[in-house]
Structures are given as structure tokens and as C-alpha cells.
Amino acid sequence: MDASLPYRARIADYYKTLGYGEPYRWASFDDVPFAPFRGRLRDARIGIVTTAVPYDPAKGDQGPGAAYNGAAKFFEVYSAPTDTPPDLRIAHIAYDRDHTDATDQRCWFPLTALHHLIKSGEIGGIAPRFHGLPTDRSQRRTREVYVPEIVARCREDGVDGVVLVPNCPVCHQSVTLAARALDEAGIPSVVMGCAKDIVEHVGAPRLLFSDFPLGNGAGPPRDPGAQLATLRMALMLLATARAPRSTWRSPQIWPGRPDWKRDYSNAALLSPEEITARREAFDRAKRDATAQKRDSA
Numbered sequence: 001m002d003a004s005l006p007y008r009a010r011i012a013d014y015y016k017t018l019g020y021g022e023p024y025r026w027a028s029f030d031d032v033p034f035a036p037f038r039g040r041l042r043d044a045r046i047g048i049v050t051t052a053v054p055y056d057p058a059k060g061d062q063g064p065g066a067a068y069n070g071a072a073k074f075f076e077v078y079s080a081p082t083d084t085p086p087d088l089r090i091a092h093i094a095y096d097r098d099h100t101d102a103t104d105q106r107c108w109f110p111l112t113a114l115h116h117l118i119k120s121g122e123i124g125g126i127a128p129r130f131h132g133l134p135t136d137r138s139q140r141r142t143r144e145v146y147v148p149e150i151v152a153r154c155r156e157d158g159v160d161g162v163v164l165v166p167n168c169p170v171c172h173q174s175v176t177l178a179a180r181a182l183d184e185a186g187i188p189s190v191v192m193g194c195a196k197d198i199v200e201h202v203g204a205p206r207l208l209f210s211d212f213p214l215g216n217g218a219g220p221p222r223d224p225g226a227q228l229a230t231l232r233m234a235l236m237l238l239a240t241a242r243a244p245r246s247t248w249r250s251p252q253i254w255p256g257r258p259d260w261k262r263d264y265s266n267a268a269l270l271s272p273e274e275i276t277a278r279r280e281a282f283d284r285a286k287r288d289a290t291a292q293k294r295d296s297a
Contacts, residue, residue, distance in 0.1 A: 017267035032244035033184035047127035047159035052088035062091035070288035093168035095215030127157040
């Protein structure tokens with residue numbers, strides 16, 4: 001029995017309770033592209049796609065435990081060097097703030113683990129830059145604007161495979177759309193995610209599913225060994241999968257409180273006062289994000 005959290009149903013109920021009408025329609029495809037991995041991992045150059053964003057102190061609180069910060073959202077694909085770890089934040093997206101403290105960016109950005117695999121001779125190298133994919137509810141804009149840019153930049157980098165790490169529910173849709181396009185372009189991809197139902201609904205070539213709260217797709221916090229094991233599993237899936245919709249489930253157990261599945265966006269646990277407060281907060285964050293999008297245009 002699949003005991004993973006049904007994010008699409010949970011989110012639909014949550015926003016209906018907050019008063020937002022018809023539920024969001026997630027992307028879904030019957031056919032899934034698939035590019036077989038060629039060669040050997042120990043010779044391969046691996047790329048990274050993330051939905052996290054570089055820290056900008058001018059955009060408000062983005063630190064551990066920060067409330068949802070729409071002002072920190074980004075609306076263009078960006079790229080940055082992989083020679084040293086950047087300072088990436090996820091305050092602009094709906095990760096699990098009740099059960100994830102967002103203090104360890106290795107949970108959502110596996111660059112340190114990739115450098116370890118280079119030193120151990122398990123991969124050949126890392127692309128000279130990683131790429132940031134905006135989180136956008138607009139599937140059209142994601143498919144027509146962001147995803148082609150991700151594919152073009154990965155091609156320029158000469159990668160042999162790409163790992164994509166989402167954090168929020170919509171992130172999982174966005175990176176799955178990118179993964180599909182990468183495989184269609186002949187670049188094997190693997191999603192390292194926590195929202196299994198969303199990724200499989202959209203249709204990914206490969207998914208390494210970690211049954212953890214959102215924001216931990218690259219492994220649990222403050223556990224480099226588990227993070228490294230998570231990446232190894234993802235790369236093994238990348239290299240050995242023989243057909244699309246290949247999903248592996250990580251055997252790792254979430255080290256924190258076990259009630260995270262009950263708590264995430266569970267409208268049944270909210271009082272009328274909490275529902276009102278959350279709607280006001282959501283509307284405020286949406287206004288901030290709209291202003292940020294307008295300013296970046």
C-alpha cells in the first residue's frame with residue numbers, strides 16, 4: 001500500500017476551505033519521453049536544476065523559519081557557478097514549515113554531495129553552473145519560457161545527466177515538466193522529490209521519491225551520510241532505468257516527528273480564526289509576488 005501523502009487532494013481541500021473556488025488543474029500527460037543514459041557514471045558530467053533562489057537581503061526575511069515570502073520569488077531562469085556552494089533559500093515557496101527548519105541547504109541542493117562523488121571517482125564531474133527554475137502556477141509559461149531555457153543551458157554545459165530537486169507542490173510540477181523536456185532533448189534526467197503523486201501525475205522519466213516533508217528532496221537535514229546515499233540512489237536510477245515513469249522509493253525514514261503527513265495543509269485541523277488568518281496571509285503574499293513579477297518584467 002502506498003502511504004505517501006496525497007498532495008493534490010490535500011491542497012485542493014485546503015484552498016477550498018480557504019474559499020478559493022475551483023481546484024488547481026495539475027499538468028498530466030499519457031506519454032512520457034525517455035532518453036537512456038549512455039556511458040558510465042564515473043565518466044559523466046552531472047547538472048543540477050533547483051527551485052531555490054540565491055539569498056537577497058533586500059527582499060525581506062528568507063532565513064530559517066521565515067514565513068512565506070512572495071517578494072523573494074524569481075521569474076527568470078538564472079545560472080550560477082558550481083565551484084563553491086552558494087547561499088540558496090526556499091522562503092519563497094510552500095515547503096513544510098512546521099516540520100522543516102530550512103537550516104541545511106544540502107537538503108534541497110546536492111552540490112556538496114556531488115563534489116564528494118567527484119573526489120571518490122563515482123562521477124566524472126559537475127556542470128560548471130547550476131540552473132534555477134522559477135516556480136510558476138502557469139503551466140504555459142513554464143513550458144514555453146522557462147523549460148526551453150533550462151534545456152538550452154544544460155545543452156551548453158555538455159551534461160550527461162541532470163538531477164532536478166523541487167521543494168513545494170508547484171515546484172514538483174515545474175521540475176517534472178523540465179525533466180520531460182530534457183529527456184525529450186536526449187538529456188537523461190532524474191527528479192529527487194517528496195511529492196510522489198504530483199510527479200507521477202505529470203509524468204516524469206525518473207523519480208527518486210523520498211517520503212519526507214517538502215523541502216528535503218536531497219536528503220534529511222544535518223545528515224551528510226543520508227544526503228550522500230540519497231544522491232547515489234538518484235544517480236543509480238538515472239544510469240540504470242530502462243523505461244519512463246521509473247520510480248524508486250528511498251528506504252530512508254524521516255528522522256523527525258511522524259505526524260508531518262497529518263499536519264501539512266490540513267484544513268480539518270484549522271479553527272475559523274486560523275482559516276481567516278491564512279487567507280489574509282496568502283492574499284498578502286500573492287500581492288507581494290505579483291509586485292515582484294511586475295518589477296522584474
